[in-house]
Amino acid sequence: MQIVACYSNKGGVGKTATTVNLAYAFAASGRNTLLCDLDPQGASGFYFRIKPSQKLTEARFFEDAERFVKSIRGSDYDNLDILPANMNFRDFDIFLSHMKDTRSRLKKALKAVKNDYDVVLLDCPPNISILSENVFRAADAIVIPVIPTTLSQRTFEQLLEFFQQHDLSTKRIHAFFSMVQGAKTLHGEMIVELTRNYPKQIMAAKIPFASEIERMGITRAPVLATTPNSPAGKAYQALFDELIERI
Template sequence: MKIIACYSNKGGVGKTASAVNLAYAYAQSGARTLLCDLDPQGASGFYFRVKPSKKLKEAKFFEDVERFTKAIRGSDYENLDILPANLTFRDFDIFLSRMKNSRSRLKKALQGVDGDYDVILLDCPPNLSALSEAVFKAADHIVVPVIPSTLTERTFAQLVTFFDEQGLKAKKLKPFFSMVQARKTLHGDTMARMRKSYKGRFMDTHLPFSTDVEKMGVHREPTMAFAGNRPAGKAYQALWQELEKRT
């Protein structure tokens, strides 16, 4: 079972959209896929028209395998299940801070469905916290959307520094440029500079800024499902293919 986290320590970069479309791409390829929403806002579940389980609270998530598995919901797509978030997930950090071996708790919880899925996608909240550290421990690969702008460049540098200081495996990080506007000189310059600074780390594929991504909330389905032949849909497909090669 492969665990892939979609994570950024900055919000509004296209993290959830990437998690949703990558989960869809894996399922379409025939892989048994679980999209696990760890963000209390519950956007991933919303996109797939899945309501959260009110019974799966923070303690049960990490300690009750039966309750965890019962909270998993099927989607409208073959091979794709969803573990939707609820508002109690906002207390994950408080709960984890009180637990021994908190970094390993998420991985242990996910092992409860080992054998049922080929791939688990984690849609993570945008912060550096106890939950984030558990994600870094559990994930085999961490997909990081990066808007080519000054603030996002800064937050990505903070993430890399955090990995170095904590002795985490930086090779897990799979950054890619998101919401790219080709007409913006700033975007082009930032992409070139960051590719040079982080040699070999950034994915070749980048996601264009697109209204088709914004329309996911209207259609309540992945961009790849309703606009697969348009630029954003094709870019998500290319991102999945590259991720498969790199993992």
């Protein structure tokens, strides 16, 4: 079982949109896929029309394998299941801080499903917390959307520094440019500069700023399911294909 996290310490960069489309692509490729929504806002569950699971408290998430598995829901798509988030997930950090092996609890919790899925995608909340450290230690690949702006570059560099300071391998980082607006000179310049500075971490696939992606809130389905031949659909497919090659 491979664990792929979609993570950024910044909000609103396209993590959830990416997780939802990658999860769909993994499932469509015939892999048994679980999308695990770790963000208390529950947006990826919403996109798949799945209600929050009120019964899954943070304690049960980390300590009760049976309850964890029982909270998994099927989706409208073959090979794709969802573990929806709920507001209790706000307290992950407080809970984790009182646990032994506080940084490897997520890896342990996910062992409950290791025989059931080929891949688990994690949709992460935007912060560097104990939960994110759990994500960094559990994930085989950490996919990071970077909007080509100065602030996003800073956040990305802070994350690389964090990895170096905490002895985490940056080989597992797979970043890509998100919400790219071709007409913006700054976007073009940032893409060139960042790709030059971090050739190993930055992928070639780019996700454009696209109305189809914004419309996922209305269609409540991945772009890859509704408009696979749109520029956004093709871009997500290219991101998936490149990621598969790398991991």
